[in-house]
Amino acid sequence: MGDPRRLRKKYETPGHPWQASRMKLESELMKAYGLKNKRELWKTSTFLKKAQDRIKKLTALRTEQAFKEQKQIIQKLARLGLVQENASSDDVLGIDLKSVFERRLQTIVYRKGLARSVKQARQFIVHKHIEVDGRIVTSPSYLVSIDEEASVRIKPGSPVEKLLSMQSLVEEQASSEQQSVSDQQPQPHQEVQESQEESKAKANKSEEKQDKKQDKEDKPDKPTSTKAKQDKTG
Numbered sequence: 001m002g003d004p005r006r007l008r009k010k011y012e013t014p015g016h017p018w019q020a021s022r023m024k025l026e027s028e029l030m031k032a033y034g035l036k037n038k039r040e041l042w043k044t045s046t047f048l049k050k051a052q053d054r055i056k057k058l059t060a061l062r063t064e065q066a067f068k069e070q071k072q073i074i075q076k077l078a079r080l081g082l083v084q085e086n087a088s089s090d091d092v093l094g095i096d097l098k099s100v101f102e103r104r105l106q107t108i109v110y111r112k113g114l115a116r117s118v119k120q121a122r123q124f125i126v127h128k129h130i131e132v133d134g135r136i137v138t139s140p141s142y143l144v145s146i147d148e149e150a151s152v153r154i155k156p157g158s159p160v161e162k163l164l165s166m167q168s169l170v171e172e173q174a175s176s177e178q179q180s181v182s183d184q185q186p187q188p189h190q191e192v193q194e195s196q197e198e199s200k201a202k203a204n205k206s207e208e209k210q211d212k213k214q215d216k217e218d219k220p221d222k223p224t225s226t227k228a229k230q231d232k233t234g
Contacts, residue, residue, distance in 0.1 A: 011043040011045070026038060026041055034106060044097065081103055104143060122140045126140065131151070132152050
């Protein structure tokens with residue numbers, strides 16, 4: 001059968017295992033992009049590091065073959081949507097790790113609204129519910145090119161389609177019910193306006209009462225006639 005082939009690691013681990021800033025950044029990336037473990041993060045980091053290191057070496061050589069290889073690397077990164085087609089070596093060196101994570105299939109599925117969360121997108125991919133350009137891809141870390149991005153979809157006939165349609169119907173019904181309830185309830189500005197009108201009416205009534213009371217006080221008493229006085233004395 002021959003000698004078994006030697007399996008080599010496809011990633012490089014950090015040089016120092018305990019760095020607070022690096023560990024914090026890794027935990028944030030794992031949470032934001034739904035990574036299973038740090039091995040996936042290190043694979044993506046190694047992919048970017050190799051491309052940038054290769055660009056540095058080719059830029060230093062300044063030969064015809066070096067320029068040719070440099071152009072090929074830039075074209076490959078441009079197909080993945082990481083740089084422009086006419087990008088320079090400085091643009092390649094300026095690529096950050098988040099830009100590469102944004103091109104993962106797991107992130108694309110979530111950004112397109114095919115899953116409700118990043119973890120659910122990973123589950124759909126692993127369970128063979130996602131197609132890319134007409135073929136099923138089961139690797140969440142697959143880097144989607146610009147040409148393939150439009151073809152990312154849920155596999156036709158998959159039960160996930162029915163699930164998502166039911167969820168969308170439930171959300172629409174809930175939103176319509178909430179809208180009807182909000183329409184029935186008085187708006188805050190209406191309540192304020194009504195309270196202002198009531199206070200004005202009460203103030204007007206109190207002013208009228210005060211005016212009536214003041215009129216009674218200001219009105220002079222009627223003088224009694226002399227005849228009536230004489231009759232009383234007689």
